[in-house]
Amino acid sequence: MTMPDPTVAIMSPGDMGHAVAAMLRAHGVRVITCLEGRSPRTRSLAEQAGIEAVPDDDALVREADLLLSILVPAQAESLARRIAAALERTGKALIYVDCNAIAPQTARRIGQLVEAAGGRFVDAGIIGPPPRTGTRTPFYASGEHAKSFAVLRDFGLDVRPVSQRPGDASAVKMCYAALTKGTTALMTELSVAAERMGVTAVLRQELSESQQAALERMIGNVPAMVPKAHRWVGEMEEIAQTFEDCGLTPKTYLGAAEIYDFVAHTSLGTVSPEQWRDEGRPFEQVVALLAKER
Amino acid sequence: MTMPDPTVAIMSPGDMGHAVAAMLRAHGVRVITCLEGRSPRTRSLAEQAGIEAVPDDDALVREADLLLSILVPAQAESLARRIAAALERTGKALIYVDCNAIAPQTARRIGQLVEAAGGRFVDAGIIGPPPRTGTRTPFYASGEHAKSFAVLRDFGLDVRPVSQRPGDASAVKMCYAALTKGTTALMTELSVAAERMGVTAVLRQELSESQQAALERMIGNVPAMVPKAHRWVGEMEEIAQTFEDCGLTPKTYLGAAEIYDFVAHTSLGTVSPEQWRDEGRPFEQVVALLAKER
Numbered sequence: 001m002t003m004p005d006p007t008v009a010i011m012s013p014g015d016m017g018h019a020v021a022a023m024l025r026a027h028g029v030r031v032i033t034c035l036e037g038r039s040p041r042t043r044s045l046a047e048q049a050g051i052e053a054v055p056d057d058d059a060l061v062r063e064a065d066l067l068l069s070i071l072v073p074a075q076a077e078s079l080a081r082r083i084a085a086a087l088e089r090t091g092k093a094l095i096y097v098d099c100n101a102i103a104p105q106t107a108r109r110i111g112q113l114v115e116a117a118g119g120r121f122v123d124a125g126i127i128g129p130p131p132r133t134g135t136r137t138p139f140y141a142s143g144e145h146a147k148s149f150a151v152l153r154d155f156g157l158d159v160r161p162v163s164q165r166p167g168d169a170s171a172v173k174m175c176y177a178a179l180t181k182g183t184t185a186l187m188t189e190l191s192v193a194a195e196r197m198g199v200t201a202v203l204r205q206e207l208s209e210s211q212q213a214a215l216e217r218m219i220g221n222v223p224a225m226v227p228k229a230h231r232w233v234g235e236m237e238e239i240a241q242t243f244e245d246c247g248l249t250p251k252t253y254l255g256a257a258e259i260y261d262f263v264a265h266t267s268l269g270t271v272s273p274e275q276w277r278d279e280g281r282p283f284e285q286v287v288a289l290l291a292k293e294r
Numbered sequence: 295m296t297m298p299d300p301t302v303a304i305m306s307p308g309d310m311g312h313a314v315a316a317m318l319r320a321h322g323v324r325v326i327t328c329l330e331g332r333s334p335r336t337r338s339l340a341e342q343a344g345i346e347a348v349p350d351d352d353a354l355v356r357e358a359d360l361l362l363s364i365l366v367p368a369q370a371e372s373l374a375r376r377i378a379a380a381l382e383r384t385g386k387a388l389i390y391v392d393c394n395a396i397a398p399q400t401a402r403r404i405g406q407l408v409e410a411a412g413g414r415f416v417d418a419g420i421i422g423p424p425p426r427t428g429t430r431t432p433f434y435a436s437g438e439h440a441k442s443f444a445v446l447r448d449f450g451l452d453v454r455p456v457s458q459r460p461g462d463a464s465a466v467k468m469c470y471a472a473l474t475k476g477t478t479a480l481m482t483e484l485s486v487a488a489e490r491m492g493v494t495a496v497l498r499q500e501l502s503e504s505q506q507a508a509l510e511r512m513i514g515n516v517p518a519m520v521p522k523a524h525r526w527v528g529e530m531e532e533i534a535q536t537f538e539d540c541g542l543t544p545k546t547y548l549g550a551a552e553i554y555d556f557v558a559h560t561s562l563g564t565v566s567p568e569q570w571r572d573e574g575r576p577f578e579q580v581v582a583l584l585a586k587e588r
Contacts, residue, residue, distance in 0.1 A: 104491060127500060136504065140496065162496045171491040176500060178484040179508060183477055189542055190472040196540045197398060197465040202434065202456045206421060206470060210430060213507060214473060246490045247588055248483055249553060255546030262542070294541055 006151065007032060009064035011079055013046050015273075016099075017070040019130030020157070025050045027155035034060045057086035066095040066149065070126075073234040076100040080110040084117035095148050097122040099139065101177060101235040103242040104167030111143065111166040120145040123166040124159075125173025131157065142168035174242040178253065181232055182239070184225050185256035187218045188263065188290070191283075195291035200284075219283040226286060227273040230264035233257050266293040300445065301326060303358035305373055307340050309567075310393075311364040313424030314451070319344045321449035328354045351380035360389040360443065364420075367528040370394040374404040378411035389442050391416040393433065395471060395529040397536040398461030405437065405460040414439040417460040418453075419467025425451065436462035468536040472547065475526055476533070478519050479550035481512045482557065482584070485577075489585035494578075513577040520580060521567040524558035527551050560587040 007030045010017045021031045032052045035043050046053060054060050061067065061083060069079050076098060087094060096114045098107055098121070111121035124141045131137035139159045141149050146161035146169075153159050162168050194203045207215040225232070236257035240250035263269045268289055271279070281289075301324045304311045315325045326346045329337050340347060348354050355361065355377060363373050370392060381388060390408045392401055392415070405415035418435045425431035433453045435443050440455035440463075447453050456462050488497045501509040519526070530551035534544035557563045562583055565573070575583075 128504065138500070140500075162493070168491070168493055168496070171488065171493045172496050172500065175484045175488040175491075175493065175497050176505075178480060178487070179501070179505065182480045182484070183508075186472060186476045186480070186546060189537060189546060190469045190476070193472070193537050193540045193542055194465065194469040197462070197469075197536075199456070199462055199465045199469065202462070202466050203469050206432070206434075206466065207473070210422065211470075211473065214477075242491075243483060243487050246487045248487055248556070249549045251545045251552060252480060252483060252549030255543045255549055258543040258545060 005030070006065040006155070007063055008152070009033060009060050009067040010051065011060075011067065011069055011083075012038070012071060013042070013049065013051055014070070016126065016130045017068075018045065018049050018051075019132060020068065020070065021049050021051050023131050023156040024152070029152075029155045032060060032063055057082060058090050061086045061092045061094050062090050064094060066097060066152070068124075069096070069098045069100060071100055072231055073100055073102050073106075073238050076102050077106065077110055077113075080113050084113050084119065087114070087117040087119045091118065093118055093120060095120045095122060095145055097124050097141070097149050098170075099124045099126050101125070101173055101238060102170055103174065103238045103245065104170045105241070105245050106238065107170040108167045120148065121166060122146050122149045123169045124149065125169040125171075125176075127173060127176050140169040140172050142166055142170075171242070174239050177235055178239050178243075181225075181235065182253065182256055183217075184221045185236065185259045187214075188222050188225065189255075189259050191218065191222060191287045192291045195287050200287070223281055223283055223286045225260075226263060226268050227271060227276040229260040229269050232260045233264060236260060263290060266290055299324070300359040300449070301357055302446070303327060303354050303361040304345065305354075305361065305363055305377075306332070306365060307336070307343065307345055308364070310420065310424045311362070312339065312343050312345075313426060314362065314364065315343050315345050317425050317450040318446070323446075323449045326354060326357055351376060352384050355380045355386045355388050356384050358388060360391060360446070362418075363390070363392045363394060365394055366525055367394055367396045367400075367532045370396050371400065371404055371407075374407045378407050378413065381408070381411040381413045385412065387412055387414060389414045389416060389439055391418050391435070391443050392464075393418045393420050395419070395467055395532060396464055397468065397532045397539065398464045399535070399539050400532065401464040402461045414442065415460060416440050416443045417463045418443065419463040419465075419470075421467060421470050434463040434466045436460055436464075465536070468533050471529055472533050472537075475519075475529065476547065476550055477511075478515045479530070479553045481508075482516050482519065483549075483553050485512065485516060485581045486585045489581050494581070517575055517577055517580045519554075520557060520562050521565060521570040523554040523563050526554045527558060530554060557584060560584055 035053045096119045107123040114121045128137040142163045143166040150159040236253045240253035244250040329347045390413045401417040408415045422431040435455050436457045437460040444453045530547045534547035538544040
C-alpha cells in the first residue's frame with residue numbers, strides 16, 4: 001500500500017488523542033474526527049489543534065485511511081461497534097487501530113467485530129506519556145496489518161510492530177502497566193495504611209535507610225497519580241482480566257482498581273490535572289489528605 | 295530492671311530464630327528453647343547452635359527472662375496461648391516478645407492473652423535478613439515494655455523502640471513487607487503472564503529501555519523469592535487483614551498471597567533453600583518454569 005499523505009481519524013481526542021493529532025499534524029498529516037454529541041469545549045479544543053470535524057461516522061470512515069481508537073478502556077468496544085456499523089454501510093476497508101489499554105482477549109474480540117464489517121484490524125498499545133518532541137512513546141502494534149499502521153513512523157509516531165497476532169501488543173501494554181501502575185497502587189495503599197495507623201514517620205525513616213530508591217519513586221509517583229486515578233480504574237480491571245485469562249489470580253489488580261477508585265472519589269481525585277500541577281502538593285500532604293477520607 | 299546476663303527463650307528456632315540465637319550466644323547470652331514434639335533434625339540443629347533444650351513450657355518460662363516468638367504468622371497466636379497457660383501455672387512475669395509478621399490487631403490480641411496470664415508483652419517486627427555480623431536487621435518494638443526488650447541491644451540485636459502502643463511495630467513491619475514482598479508478587483505475576491502470552495522478549499526489551507531499575511529488581515528478586523514463597527503466603531494474608539482493618543481493600547494482598555501460594559505449590563517451590571542456592575537458576579528460567587505449571 002502506498003500512502004504518501006494519509007488521512008487519520010482519531011476517536012476521541014482527549015489528552016493522548018490530542019497529542020497524537022498534534023504530532024501527525026506537525027508532519028503534514030490531515031487529522032479528522034467526529035464530534036457528534038460532544039461538548040462545545042471539546043469542539044473548540046479540536047479546532048485549535050487543527051483537527052477537522054466531519055459530520056458523521058460514515059463521512060469519517062470514507063475520508064480516513066486509518067482510524068486510531070484512543071479512549072478509556074470501557075469505551076473501546078462500543079466505539080468498535082459504532083465504526084463497524086459505518087464500515088458496513090460504506091463498504092470501506094479502513095485500517096482500524098485499537099490503541100487502548102485493554103486485555104488481549106478484548107482486543108481480539110474488537111478485531112473480529114472490525115474484520116467482520118470489512119475493516120482491517122491492528123492491535124496497538126501505547127507506552128509512556130502523550131507523544132511530543134523529545135518524549136519516548138512507543139506504539140507497539142500486532143496483527144497482520146501492523147505494517148500498514150507503521151507507515152505513521154514517517155509522520156512522527158514510534159510504531160513498533162511485534163507480531164502477526166492481534167492481542168500481543170495489548171499483552172505487552174498490560175504487563176508494563178501492571179508493573180508501573182500496579183506498583184504505584186501498592187505504594188498508595190501502604191502509605192495511606194501507615195498514616196491511618198500512625199506509623200508514617202518510623203516507616204519513612206526505615207525506607208530512607210533501606211529502600212531509598214523505592215521511597216523516591218513513592219514520593220514522585222503517588223502525587224502524580226492522583227489526577228489520573230479515575231482513568232486507571234478501568235485499566236487495572238483490564239489487567240485483572242488479562243491475568244485471569246492466563247490462569248493467574250485477578251485479585252491483585254482488582255485490588256489496585258479499588259485503590260484508584262478510592263483515590264478518584266476523594267476530594268483530591270476530582271481536581272483537574274492543571275489545577276493539581278499548579279497546587280504542587282507534596283507526597284506527605286497527599287497521603288495525609290487521602291488517609292482522612294473514607 | 296537490671297538484667298546483666300539475661301536468659302532468652304526462642305520459640306521456635308527456624309532460619310530467623312537460629313540466627314537470632316547465634317547472635318545472642320556470641321554475646322554470652324544463655325539461649326533456651328523447648329523442643330517437645332520436634333524432629334531429631336531440629337534437635338540436632340539447636341544443639342549445634344548452642345541452644346539449650348528444656349523439658350517443657352513451664353521450665354522454659356521459669357528459666358527465661360525474655361521469650362522471643364519467631365514463627366510463621368499462622369502459629370503466633372497458638373504459641374501465645376500455650377505460653378500463657380505456662381505463665382498462669384508458674385506465676386512468672388515473663389517478657390513476651392512477639393517478633394512475627396502479623397497484623398497489629400493480631401499483635402494486640404496476643405498482647406491481651408499474655409498480659410491476662412501475668413506476662414509483660416512487647417510487639418516487635420523484624421525487618422531485613424536473619425541477623426549476622428554485618429547485616430542490617432532492625433527489630434522495631436512497641437508497647438510499654440519495649441525498653442525491657444531493648445536491653446538486648448547490648449547483646450547484638452538492633453532493637454528500636456518506636457512507641458508505647460502495642461501494634462505499632464507490627465504496623466511498620468506490615469507496611470514495609472507490603473512494599474518489598476508486595477512488589478515482588480506483582481513482578482512474579484506479570485512475568486508469568488507475559489511468558490504465558492508469549493511476549494516475554496518484547497516486554498524485556500521495553501523494560502530494559504524504560505524501566506531499567508525495576509527490571510534489575512525483578513531479575514534479582516523473583517528467583518530469590520521462590521524458596522521463601524510458602525512462608526510469605528501467611529504474611530500477605532496478615533497484610534490484607536491489616537489494610538482491611540484500616541478501611542482499605544484487602545484484595546491486593548489476598549492476590550499476592552495467591553501468587554505465593556501458586557509458586558509454593560510448583561515443583562520449584564518445594565526445593566530446599568540450600569538446593570535452590572546451589573542450582574542458581576536465573577530469572578528467565580524461573581519464569582519459564584513457573585509459566586508451565588498450573
